[in-house]
Amino acid sequence: MNPTRLQILICGGTGCISSGCLDVETALVKSLENHGMTDEVTILKVGCFGFCEQGPIVKVYPDNTFYVRVEAKDMEEIVESHLLKGKPVERLLFKDPETSVRYTHHRDMPFYASQARLALMHCGVVDPEKITDYFGVDGYKALAVAVTEQKPKDVIDIVKDSGIRGRGGAGFPSGIKWEAAYNVQSDKKYVVCNADEGDPGAFMDRSILEGDPHAVIEAMAICAYAIGADEGVVYVRAEYPLAINRFKIACAQAREYGLLGKNIFGTDFNFDITIDLGAGAFVCGEETALLNSVEGQRGEPRIKPPFPAAVGLWGKPTIINNVETLVNIPQILLKGADWFKSFGAENNSGTKVFALAGKINNVGLVEVPMGITLRDVVYKIGGGIRGGKKFKAIQTGGPSGGCISEKGLDTQVTFENLQKAGSMMGSGGMIVMDETDCMVDIAKFYLEFTVEESCGKCTPCRVGNTRMYEILERITKGHGTEDDITELRNLGETIKATSLCGLGNSAPNPVLSTLDNFMDEYLAHVHEKRCPSGKCKDLVKYVIVPEKCIACTLCKRVCPVDCIIGERKVIHEIDQERCIKCGACVDKCPKDAIITE
């Protein structure tokens, strides 16, 4: 793609930009100028490499060296030592925290070794702002073949045969959905790309839009051709400015090359895309709520059936696919359904991208074949728990999913298995919790989110979740009873069964799954008025261990409410009546003499 001797890839994803990759780029440009090497090196700002914990990431081609946590001040050394003398900068290579081994190539790192990158294939490889880069990886070839050589039905058959299921969470087979829209006669049909990634802690759709926007455009065009649509809408969160901007650039380039617009590839197939911005409502990730939002309404869900494939945007047949689902489509057409099925597990072909975060060593975007165990994700890819703490739970599916405990770690990741374990695939958030997290508090955290995001249209969700939240608040304050636990379960099951849309149907999952897997924690809160992990403030008591206290008055000086009694050489004591449990004294004590009970 590029004729220069060397190429330097800088991760330009939101995560790396937040950790300073733009300064790194500026420093590199300057350093190359100083050495008169500007013409010898091409700088590419590519999409997310996935290893966000170690950002900003810089990669040098052709020898494929992978540098981590690079700062602007390191660039001079990289240019001098690596580019000029051919000696990689050892200290910037990733060092495995356990084995202390340093890795030059990303493929060898445990973080990447168990991954299979299909959806993220081009992220970190192509410059997302250059359509020619995408051409270089067979971009738009699948679309060309589809519109010039295949009938719409052929395309649908391949997608059906691949077995790909919706990556937005529900896992409905995409090919069957396409076929339904294909079968409806209508003068107008739409293709909608759902990029309203609302799960807190999930950022795979954003990374794909930022790193490989042309693949999304190509896939939408393929879908449009297959079902007979001529208009597409991308509904994307307004909180993703970089993704929106890159997607706009990509659309403009595609139009310039005649890949969007009229008579694509000289055929009578017409298709173009508009971008609609979300406005911060979680429920708009639900497909019918999303349609209402595109139409300029409050994002409240519609009653199904009719399904959008029959009656969708402006009452016309509409296919709504998630970003990650779409991005797989061109590859499936290029390489065949069997290729796609060679990854993954039974009825769960392909891969799934997860945003791995929380109390884990290697935070980042990971793509794994379906069927991998959660244990492998946590320990092999994730590198285990941060700070040597003990694993407690893994949460998938965001506010719609559940918490899986230690005993569920060998669950193989498939749509069905996660559901059986009380959670769900969801859009791909995967958050690891350790022994210091209180599961009642976590359940309350998710429910607070749902209560805030419930659109209010149906009663079970609007009122039921609020009641559940109130009960959880009572329990975490130490006023809960055993009846409250029974009531939580009853309410949860009723809300699941009677809510109108996916948000309400799944909102109680964080509570129900923690009741199933961490009942002992609920009981400790209720019976003993004790929070085993010390998170619920109302249930903890800070006390000073007299044997350890050296009477230095440090804690006394930092206390905001002046509730520590004692002076120099007089052992200190905390006045429990006045203590606000802020924990400031604990952080200050040089002898770790203040403990929670």
Add this chain to the structure above:
Amino acid sequence: MAQTNIDTALFAKLDEYIDGLHSKQGALIPVLHEAQRIFEYLPIEVQNHIAQKLDIPASKIYGVVTFYSFFTMTKKGKYKISVCMGTPCFVRGADKVLAKFEKDLGVKAGTTSEDGMYSIDALRCVGACGLAPVVIVNGKVYGRIEDKDVEGVIEDFIAGEGESA
């Protein structure tokens, strides 16, 4: 219709945008985005103006504005502090960071200080989970912030403002 305190030139800017739209069908949310970009918030006067321009009942516009968390009817402060409260930030202590900002600046999350200097918001997720907990002040990202770092962040953004002024 009272248009007190709001620059009429801003209304002209909004009208220009609305008049340039290809179609008014489904245009409400894009128009509200643009209006918020121009006015920084969406007070009733602005909503009424849009109602007339788009020929949509003002009550419906109010319904849409209050439905979406991105739209605000109160003006934000000079320093817009957003604390990410996504789950990865939460489990790494973002709740304590938020509480510390509230305490130090005397402003509750979701509100603006009386002098118009500071507003604090709990953000849903910025997706920079490798840097959790994340705080954003006027677009500048502060990563791996603990409650004890809050004072430093406040000093930093006030000092940063001084440099650019």
